[in-house]
Amino acid sequence: MAHPFSELTAELDDIAQQGLYRSRRIIESPQGINLEIDGRNVVNFCSNDYLGLANHPDVVNAFKAGADQYGVGSGSAHLICGHSAAHHALEEELAAFTGRDRALLFSTGYMANIGVISALLGRGDAVFEDRLNHASLLDGGLLSGARFKRYAHADAADLSANLEKAAGNKLIVTDGVFSMDGDFAPLNELAVAAKKQGAWLMVDDAHGLGVIGEYGGGIVEHYGLGQDDVPVLMGTLGKGFGTFGAFVAGSEVLIETLIQKARTYVYTTALPAAVAEATRASLKIVISESWRRDKLKKLSERFRLGAEQLGLQVMASSSAIQPILIGDSQRAVNISNALLDAGFLVSAIRPPTVPQGSARLRVTFSALHEEQHVDRLLDALAKIIAGCK
Structure with a gap:
């Protein structure tokens, strides 16, 4: 007689093979633009703490x-x-x-x-x-x-x-x-x-x-x-x-x-x-503190301009959410992992959260980011995406 969870095990294997498996990372620091995660320090570009108030x-x-x-x-x-x-x-x-x-x-x-x-x-x-x-x-x-x-x-x-x-x-x-x-x-x-x-x-x-x-x-x-x-x-x-x-x-x-x-x-x-x-x-x-909103807008525009100059497919957004369309789920995961190795936390968003074939890197900004963080992320993206083609 089959184990009652055998179908679930097969389903999990199928999810993994499609590059859609989700896993958690353990954060060991307060929320902010600098996180300690899995024993390393990274710059956080995937939080919804847009105004930087979670640890104010x-x-x-x-x-x-x-x-x-x-x-x-x-x-x-x-x-x-x-x-x-x-x-x-x-x-x-x-x-x-x-x-x-x-x-x-x-x-x-x-x-x-x-x-x-x-x-x-x-x-x-x-x-x-x-x-x-x-x-x-x-x-x-x-x-x-x-x-x-x-x-x-x-x-x-x-x-x-x-x-x-x-x-x-x-x-x-x-x-x-x-x-x-x-x-x-x-x-x-x-x-x-x-x-x-x-x-x-x-x-x-x-x-x-x-x-x-x-x-x-x-x-x-x-x-x-x-x-x-x-x-x-x-x-x-x-x-x-x-x-x-x-x-x-x-x-x-x-x-x-x-x-x-x-x-x-x-x-x-x-x-x-x-x-x-x-x-x-x-x-x-x-x-x-309206300066937080003003700064968010400037950072998002700086990133958007830089990403377009690199030939990245940024989606039509006027907000602090600036997704880069990748398409293939596994490629999005690979780029996200490479960014983590380079010291940047950027989530790969895959189906069913987004439609099939539209996997993306969801880059989000905080009022605590500085221009040098944006520029460093763009430099890392240029190198990594060129190597993941």
């Missing part, structure tokens, strides 16, 4: 003070006894930051997306998702039980054609900044299509909030849109804000609906109050 002393000290005041665990769900004064203050500050009536904390971005979509939609409704949306958005749409339709990437015309055929409540769902491509959703066009067809628009701005816009207001600030244009805004706290967790911001009726109906909010433990206190500190830095 003000944020760390706020976390310590929060632990001293509230302890480590939150003890329960928000609706039982886990909703602290720190959580409540952070929600109010995030609502003010995003220019919305209210905000609601979730323990993770994945849980926020699944919870929101399932709370707003059910059988008889319809959800429309960009083809390149994050897995959590796609899973949320599928789990909701609503009719699920994907539209061509960033194509408002294709979306509109599908919207006209739908019945029931209609929800359009998109990333703000697409995490593996770095490009922006055409939010102004999507908002027009939504209003024309009486649909709701939900934006996951995990990679835009804090990073995009003069004041860090993300993709909605970039397009000059408000709560009426984009009724549902989701943001994560573990990227630009440098901490952990997520939130949804919108109208009073939206937030009250989520408190009553979002199962991933109702039935899970609240994130630690100390994390909320750390995020309150990081939010102040996000608002006050």
